[in-house]
Amino acid sequence: MVEEQKSTEELIFNAALSVFQRKGLAGARMQEIADEAGINKSMLHYYFRSKELLFRQVFLMSFKQFSASIIPLLNQPVSWEEKIPLVAGHYISSMQKNPDLPLFIINELRHHPDEFVNIVTHNGIRDTLFISQLKEGIEKGEIRKIQPIQVMVSIISETVFPFIARPMLMHMTKLLDTNWDTFIENRKEIISEMLIKYLKEF
Amino acid sequence: MVEEQKSTEELIFNAALSVFQRKGLAGARMQEIADEAGINKSMLHYYFRSKELLFRQVFLMSFKQFSASIIPLLNQPVSWEEKIPLVAGHYISSMQKNPDLPLFIINELRHHPDEFVNIVTHNGIRDTLFISQLKEGIEKGEIRKIQPIQVMVSIISETVFPFIARPMLMHMTKLLDTNWDTFIENRKEIISEMLIKYLKEF
DNA sequence: ACATTTGTCAACCAAATGGTTGAACTTAAT
DNA sequence: ATTAAGTTCAACCATTTGGTTGACAAATGT
16 A cells, blocks of 8 residues: 655645535635645645636646546447447446536536636547447438437436436435435436437337 | 516515526625615615525525426326427426526535425425326336336436536537527427337337 | 755735614604 | 604624735755
8 A cells, every 4th residue: 555645736636626516616715625635725825826726727627527538438439329328327427426526517617608618628529439420320321310419418418417406306306315326227228228219210 | 568666675586586596605795686686785684684594585486486387387188298398398498598597406405405405395296297197108008117207307307407508518519609599499309209209119 | 064945834914795783764653 | 743663875893715924944956
């Protein structure tokens, strides 16, 4: 077991990542980040100048983390049909690991519309093998005529939304905490089967 | 044209509704609410005691607004098959009218997990005709064996998520602003057809 | 060994922000 | 008309919060 001693800058950044993702820009407190990092508040300014600068870096990293991690999977050399459950599974397990990430991004992107838009590198999912496969399928007449992007949006919506809206949905549906895991487990199959059936049979 | 003169309390509440829904509890400023209401800041405390109390009322109203408005539609006497596009349409037009509402609820419910949970009246969608219709269809073997709640969650996910995550999705998919309206227009049909096909053909 | 740079912190500062007060004004009751 | 209650606001107040300072310690270079 290697005793990993992280630099102060890393300690701060990790703490900032955690606090900002949990509380958002407006709700986060510099003092709380310092406390979670276990260092003096002055250090935050020593390394990152201001709350806004620190937030910028956190946001950039978070956005990359969320949007980039899916790309390799979309480019994997398996058929689009096999890929759909893989992608759905990716998002679901991603949500289980880091449940605050997408809501954080959605929120901050909404609250500062054009501020961060230009910063983020466009690494779209448009140029991936998955999209090409769908396009090809459409051209060959094997898949229903539909924008491939709609398929991606459906997968993301169906997988990510239940997690971010979990408390709201549980109220509305009177779903119980104890049933959540099986609910999600069932969901994986439903999503894939529904999409594949829709695309293939028309 | 009747000159509608609203009471100060109404002016404040409406302004609070707007500001809180846009900025959230942490991001909202009492002064901003006062400005938007066109009255002195003291009035906020005169009528609502504190920021938290004002927020409580705003949140309660917002939650009711979002979760209750769907119930009558779910109880309407049309077949489940016809109802699906109606419900999808309801959520989409609801999002177009008030794009901040669901994200606001999702957020605040997440940030104050148990605080507001008890306040909100459970007016679940479980006891609606729509759910009964699905159950009945399942029993008769006309519909695939699936929890009816999954259907509701799918409709909400597929309709609401694209709106709240719009900036994020537009980045990831390189979708353009000019294509948004047609994207959503296409989506209505896709969602309904996909769900109905999945439920009926198995 | 010495000087210079880098890192760390307690104490402090200024602005923002939720909240209070007391006086003035309006409305309703007697 | 007079009183009492309700309403409105400018000026204040106390706390929170992002940010700074200056002294001091730990490396780093020569």
